[in-house]
Amino acid sequence: MGMRNNPWVFLSVVIFLCFSFNTDLCFGASTITANQSLSGDQTIVSDGGIFKLGFYNPGNSSNYYICMWYVQVSTLTVVWVANTQKPISNRYSSELKISNGNLVLLNESQIPIWSTNQTSITSNSVVAVLLDNGNLVLRESPISTQPIWQSFDHPVHTWLPGSKIAYNKITNTQQQLTSWKNIEDPSPGPYAMHLDANNSQYLIMWNGSERYWTSGPWNGQIFSLVPEMRANYIFNFSYVDNENESYFTYSLYNPAIISRFLMDVSGQVKMLTWLEGTKEWNLFWAQPRQQCEVYAYCGAFGTCNENTLPFCNCLQGFHESNVSDWNLSDYSAGCVRNTPLQQCGNTSVVNGQRDRFWEYSNMRLPEYPQSLSVGSNVECESACLNNCSCTAYAYGSDGCSIWTVNLLNLQQLSGNDGSGKTLYLRLAASEFPVAKNNKGAIIGPVAGSVGGVLLLGLVFAFVWKWQRRFVAKTKAVEGSLVAFAYKDLQNATKNFSEKLGGGGFGSVFKGTLPNSSVIAVKKLESISQGEKQFRTEVSTIGTIQHVNLVRLRGFCSEGSKRLLVYDYMQNSSLDAHLFNEKESKIFDWQTRYQIALGTARGLAYLHEKCRDCIIHCDIKPENILLDAEFCPKVADFGLAKLMGREFSRVLTTMRGTRGYLAPEWISGVAITAKADVYSYGMMLFELVSGRRNSEQSQDGKVRFFPTWAASVVIEGGDILDLLDPKLGRNADSEELKKICRVAAWCIQDNENHRPTMGQIVQILEGVLDVNPPPIPRSLQAFVDNQEHIVFFTESDESSQALSNPSSSDQSKSTTSTMRS
Ligand SMILES: *[C@@H]1O[C@H](CO)[C@@H](O)[C@H](O)[C@H]1NC(C)=O
Ligand SMILES: *[C@@H]1O[C@H](CO)[C@@H](O)[C@H](O)[C@H]1NC(C)=O
Ligand SMILES: *[C@@H]1O[C@H](CO)[C@@H](O)[C@H](O)[C@H]1NC(C)=O
Ligand SMILES: *[C@@H]1O[C@H](CO)[C@@H](O)[C@H](O)[C@H]1NC(C)=O
Ligand SMILES: *[C@@H]1O[C@H](CO)[C@@H](O)[C@H](O)[C@H]1NC(C)=O
Ligand SMILES: *[C@@H]1O[C@H](CO)[C@@H](O)[C@H](O)[C@H]1NC(C)=O
Ligand SMILES: *[C@@H]1O[C@H](CO)[C@@H](O)[C@H](O)[C@H]1NC(C)=O
Ligand SMILES: *[C@@H]1O[C@H](CO)[C@@H](O)[C@H](O)[C@H]1NC(C)=O
Ligand SMILES: *[C@@H]1O[C@H](CO)[C@@H](O)[C@H](O)[C@H]1NC(C)=O
Ligand SMILES: *[C@@H]1O[C@H](CO)[C@@H](O)[C@H](O)[C@H]1NC(C)=O
Ligand SMILES: *[C@@H]1O[C@H](CO)[C@@H](O)[C@H](O)[C@H]1NC(C)=O
Ligand SMILES: *[C@@H]1O[C@H](CO)[C@@H](O)[C@H](O)[C@H]1NC(C)=O
Numbered sequence: 001m002g003m004r005n006n007p008w009v010f011l012s013v014v015i016f017l018c019f020s021f022n023t024d025l026c027f028g029a030s031t032i033t034a035n036q037s038l039s040g041d042q043t044i045v046s047d048g049g050i051f052k053l054g055f056y057n058p059g060n061s062s063n064y065y066i067c068m069w070y071v072q073v074s075t076l077t078v079v080w081v082a083n084t085q086k087p088i089s090n091r092y093s094s095e096l097k098i099s100n101g102n103l104v105l106l107n108e109s110q111i112p113i114w115s116t117n118q119t120s121i122t123s124n125s126v127v128a129v130l131l132d133n134g135n136l137v138l139r140e141s142p143i144s145t146q147p148i149w150q151s152f153d154h155p156v157h158t159w160l161p162g163s164k165i166a167y168n169k170i171t172n173t174q175q176q177l178t179s180w181k182n183i184e185d186p187s188p189g190p191y192a193m194h195l196d197a198n199n200s201q202y203l204i205m206w207n208g209s210e211r212y213w214t215s216g217p218w219n220g221q222i223f224s225l226v227p228e229m230r231a232n233y234i235f236n237f238s239y240v241d242n243e244n245e246s247y248f249t250y251s252l253y254n255p256a257i258i259s260r261f262l263m264d265v266s267g268q269v270k271m272l273t274w275l276e277g278t279k280e281w282n283l284f285w286a287q288p289r290q291q292c293e294v295y296a297y298c299g300a301f302g303t304c305n306e307n308t309l310p311f312c313n314c315l316q317g318f319h320e321s322n323v324s325d326w327n328l329s330d331y332s333a334g335c336v337r338n339t340p341l342q343q344c345g346n347t348s349v350v351n352g353q354r355d356r357f358w359e360y361s362n363m364r365l366p367e368y369p370q371s372l373s374v375g376s377n378v379e380c381e382s383a384c385l386n387n388c389s390c391t392a393y394a395y396g397s398d399g400c401s402i403w404t405v406n407l408l409n410l411q412q413l414s415g416n417d418g419s420g421k422t423l424y425l426r427l428a429a430s431e432f433p434v435a436k437n438n439k440g441a442i443i444g445p446v447a448g449s450v451g452g453v454l455l456l457g458l459v460f461a462f463v464w465k466w467q468r469r470f471v472a473k474t475k476a477v478e479g480s481l482v483a484f485a486y487k488d489l490q491n492a493t494k495n496f497s498e499k500l501g502g503g504g505f506g507s508v509f510k511g512t513l514p515n516s517s518v519i520a521v522k523k524l525e526s527i528s529q530g531e532k533q534f535r536t537e538v539s540t541i542g543t544i545q546h547v548n549l550v551r552l553r554g555f556c557s558e559g560s561k562r563l564l565v566y567d568y569m570q571n572s573s574l575d576a577h578l579f580n581e582k583e584s585k586i587f588d589w590q591t592r593y594q595i596a597l598g599t600a601r602g603l604a605y606l607h608e609k610c611r612d613c614i615i616h617c618d619i620k621p622e623n624i625l626l627d628a629e630f631c632p633k634v635a636d637f638g639l640a641k642l643m644g645r646e647f648s649r650v651l652t653t654m655r656g657t658r659g660y661l662a663p664e665w666i667s668g669v670a671i672t673a674k675a676d677v678y679s680y681g682m683m684l685f686e687l688v689s690g691r692r693n694s695e696q697s698q699d700g701k702v703r704f705f706p707t708w709a710a711s712v713v714i715e716g717g718d719i720l721d722l723l724d725p726k727l728g729r730n731a732d733s734e735e736l737k738k739i740c741r742v743a744a745w746c747i748q749d750n751e752n753h754r755p756t757m758g759q760i761v762q763i764l765e766g767v768l769d770v771n772p773p774p775i776p777r778s779l780q781a782f783v784d785n786q787e788h789i790v791f792f793t794e795s796d797e798s799s800q801a802l803s804n805p806s807s808s809d810q811s812k813s814t815t816s817t818m819r820s
Contacts (some may be wrong), residue, residue: 056078062089074279165246357425596764620660
C-alpha cells in the first residue's frame with residue numbers, strides 16, 4: 001500500500017521532517033505572548049505544523065499584510081488576512097504584538113493600524129495562539145479555553161473546515177465571506193456571500209445589492225439547489241439554528257485532506273482540494289458554474305464570453321478603464337469610451353457625422369433597459385439617437401428598449417438556442433472603419449458574360465488548387481493524420497457556420513471536405529500548449545483507432561489556433577436520444593444494451609489495449625456519439641492531457657458533468673482509469689432510467705436515481721420499476737439486472753472495488769457473472785464499512801485478481817496521462 005493510500009504516513013513524515021530540521025518553527029512558536037512580537041520574516045506556526053502566520057505580500061505586490069497560510073501547500077495560499085485594508089510597506093519596522101489585552105498591528109511609525117478590538121479584558125497575560133484548524137485565537141491566559149477573540153469570527157475570503165459563516169440573532173449581524181479586490185489586494189471586492197437567516201440559505205451578492213446566486217434553503221440534509229451535497233462522503237455538513245444564531249459548517253472525514261471554500265475574485269464560490277501529486281489546487285465545485293453568470297463581472301461596457309480567455313473584453317469603441325486592474329483579474333471597473341459621442345452636449349457635429357450603431361448579435365442584453373413604445377427598428381434607433389444619454393438600443397419581439405446608463409452584465413452567447421438578442425451600441429462615427437471603395441461592384445455588370453466565363457474558370461482553378469493543396473498537405477501527415485490548413489477548414493465548414501455543439505473545450509462544427517466526406521471540426525478554446533507539444537499529443541491520439549472510438553482524421557495548428565478534425569457522426573450523441581422528450585425514436589432495450597457494451601469496449605481499449613494508456617476523464621452521454629447504425633463511439637478522449645491545467649477548470653465549470661465525477665477527484669489521490677469506470681457507471685444508470693441521475697422535481701426536491709436503483713438492486717425489489725417508463729417494462733430483466741449491478745459496482749467509493757472496463761465487457765458479453773454489489777458508500781451517509789465481498793464468480797483465470805481488491809495496483813501506472 002503506497003503513501004497515497006495512507007494519509008497518516010504522509011502526515012507523520014511531515015511532522016518528522018519538521019521535528020528533525022526545524023524544531024523551533026514547528027513547535028516553539030504557535031503563540032504570541034505579551035513579551036513577544038512578530039516582525040519582518042518572523043512567523044508563528046500552529047502546533048501540528050499546519051498553518052503559519054506572518055507578514056506576506058500576495059502576488060507581486062509591494063504591500064505587506066499579516067497573513068495566514070498552509071505550511072504543507074507549496075504554492076503559498078493565504079487563508080486569512082488581518083489588516084485587509086491597511087497594508088504596510090516595511091515589515092521590518094512594523095510589529096504585531098499584544099497590547100492592552102489586544103493583538104495589535106503597529107505600522108512603521110508605531111501607530112496601531114489594526115486591532116482585535118476586544119474591550120473586556122486588558123490583562124497582560126493575554127496570548128494569541130495559532131491553532132491547527134487555522135483559527136487564530138486570543139485567550140485571557142495561555143491555559144484558558146474560551147477565546148476572547150478569534151479569527152474564525154472575522155473571515156475574509158476563505159471558509160475553512162470547522163469555521164462557520166453565521167447570522168447572529170442577538171445582534172442581528174451577519175458574517176460574510178468577501179472576495180478580494182484582486183489577486184494581490186485583500187481589501188473587499190465586489191462579491192460577498194452571507195447567510196439569509198430567514199430562509200436558511202446562502203446568497204452571493206454583488207456590491208451588497210444584486211443577488212446572483214443562492215444555495216436554496218436548507219432542507220435538513222442539503223441546500224436544495226446544491227444537489228452535489230448528496231454525494232456526501234468527503235464532507236460532514238451540518239446546519240445549526242438556535243436562539244442565538246444560525247449557521248452552516250462542514251468538516252472533513254479525513255483530516256489529512258487539505259480543502260478550502262473560497263469566495264474568489266472571479267465572483268464564484270469554489271471548493272478546492274490540494275493535490276500533492278500535481279502540486280495544484282484542484283477545483284472540485286464552483287458556483288455559479290459559468291463565469292459569465294457572475295453579475296457585472298466585466299464591469300460597465302465590458303462583455304463576457306465563456307469561450308475566450310480572459311472571459312472579459314471591452315465592447316467595440318471602448319478600452320479598459322484601468323489596465324493594471326485588468327491584468328490583476330479585476331474587471332469590475334469595466335471599460336471607457338475611446339471617442340466621446342459627437343451629438344451629446346456637443347453642438348459642433350464634426351464633419352457632419354452623426355453617431356452610429358455597432359451591431360452585436362446573439363447577446364444577453366444589459367441590465368436596466370427602458371421600454372419605449374415605438375413601432376419599428378428605425379424609430380427605436382432614432383429615439384436612442386435623440387436622447388443624449390442613450391448608449392444602446394435593442395428592438396425585437398418585446399419592442400424597443402434603450403439604455404441610458406452604463407451597460408452592465410452583457411454577455412456574448414455562443415449557443416444557438418434562440419435566447420440571444422441583438423444589441424445596437426452607440427458609437428462616435430469615427431469608430432467605424434472607413435468603407436472601402438469597391439471597384440469590383442462597378443466593373444461587374446459592364447464585363448457581362450465575358451466575366452461570367454472568366455469567373456467559372458477561376459472557380460475551377462480554385463477548386464483544383466484546393467484539391468491539390470489537400471494532396472500536398474497529405475504529405476505532411478503525422479502518422480495517419482492530416483495536418484489541415486486553417487483556411488481549408490474554414491472553407492470546409494463554410495466559415496464555421498453549422499454548429500453541432502459546444503462543450504467546455506470548444507465548439508464543434510460540421511464540414512465537408514472536397515472529396516465530399518463529412519467531418520466534425522472541433523475548435524479548441526484556451527489551449528495552453530505550444531505547437532510542438534500539441535502535435536505530439538495529437539499524433540498519439542491519432543494512433544488510437546477502434547470501432548467504438550471516434551476517429552481523429554486530422555488537426556490544424558496555426559498561430560494560436562488549434563483544431564481537431566473528426567469523422568462526422570450522423571446520429572449525434574447519446575444525451576440527445578436519452579433525455580430529449582421530443583426525440584421520436586425511443587431507444588429500445590436492445591439498443592441500450594448494445595450502446596452500454598460498445599462504450600465499454602471503446603473504453604477498455606483506451607485503458608488497456610493501446611500503447612499509451614489513456615484515461616478519458618470526462619465520460620458522460622454527451623461524449624458518446626452514435627453513427628448511422630447507432631453504434632456508439634467514444635469522443636473527446638485524450639483531451640485531458642491536451643488541455644493541460646485548463647482541464648480541471650473546464651471539467652468543473654461544465655454544466656452537468658459534476659454528477660459523473662468520481663470521489664477521488666476531490667480526495668486528492670491520483671486519478672486512475674477507475675475514475676472513468678465510475679463515470680461509466682453513472683451513465684449506465686441514465687441509460688436505464690432515460691433521465692438524468694440527479695433531477696430537481698416540481699416540489700424542489702432533488703431526486704437521485706442511483707440511490708434508489710442501488711437499493712432496488714441490493715434489496716431485491718422489482719428491477720423493471722427502474723426502467724425508463726417510455727419502454728413500458730419491455731426489457732430483458734436478466735440483462736437489466738446485470739447492467740444495474742455493474743453500474744452499482746462501478747460507483748463504489750473505493751476504486752479498488754470497481755471492476756475494470758475489460759471485466760465490464762466480459763460481464764456484458766456474458767463471459768463473467770456479477771454478484772450483487774454492496775451499497776455504494778458515496779450514496780449513503782458515511783459509514784465506515786470495511787467488509788468486502790468477492791463480487792465476481794470466477795469463470796476466467798484472468799479475473800483472479802478481482803477478488804483481491806488490493807492487487808489491482810497495476811492500474812495505477814495509468815495515471816501518467818493526467819500528469820503533464
Ligand atoms: C515576560 O518576561 C519577563 C522577564 O523577561 C518574565 O518574567 C515574564 O514571565 C514573561 N512573561 C511571559 C508571559 O512570558
Ligand atoms: C510576478 O511577476 C513575475 C515576473 O514579472 C511573474 O512571472 C509572476 O507570474 C508574477 N506572480 C504573480 C503571482 O503575479
Ligand atoms: C502609519 O499609520 C498612520 C495612521 O494611519 C499614518 O498617518 C502614517 O503615515 C503611517 N506610517 C507610515 C510610515 O505609513
Ligand atoms: C477596531 O475599531 C476601530 C475603531 O472603532 C475600527 O476603525 C477598526 O476597523 C476596528 N478593527 C477591527 C479589526 O475590527
Ligand atoms: C427577516 O425577516 C424579518 C421580518 O420579516 C425582517 O425584518 C428581516 O430584515 C429579515 N432578515 C433578513 C436577513 O432578510
Ligand atoms: C454599489 O451600491 C451603491 C449603493 O448600494 C451604489 O451607490 C453604487 O453606485 C454601486 N456601485 C456600482 C458600481 O454600481
Ligand atoms: C460531523 O459533524 C458533527 C458536528 O459538527 C459532529 O458532531 C460529528 O461527530 C461529525 N461526524 C463525524 C463522523 O465526523
Ligand atoms: C445562547 O446564548 C446564551 C447567552 O450567552 C447562552 O446561555 C445559551 O446557552 C446560548 N444558547 C445556545 C443554544 O448556544
Ligand atoms: C498588463 O499586462 C500586459 C501584458 O502582460 C503588459 O504588457 C502591461 O504592461 C501590463 N500593464 C499594466 C499597467 O500593468
Ligand atoms: C488602477 O488600478 C491600480 C490597482 O488597483 C491602482 O493602484 C491605480 O491607482 C488605478 N489607476 C487609476 C488611474 O485609477
Ligand atoms: C465636442 O466634440 C469635439 C470634437 O470631438 C471635442 O473636441 C469637444 O471636446 C467636444 N465637446 C464636449 C463638450 O464634449
Ligand atoms: C433620455 O431618457 C431618459 C430615460 O428615459 C430620460 O430621463 C431623459 O429625460 C431623456 N432625455 C431626453 C433629452 O429625452
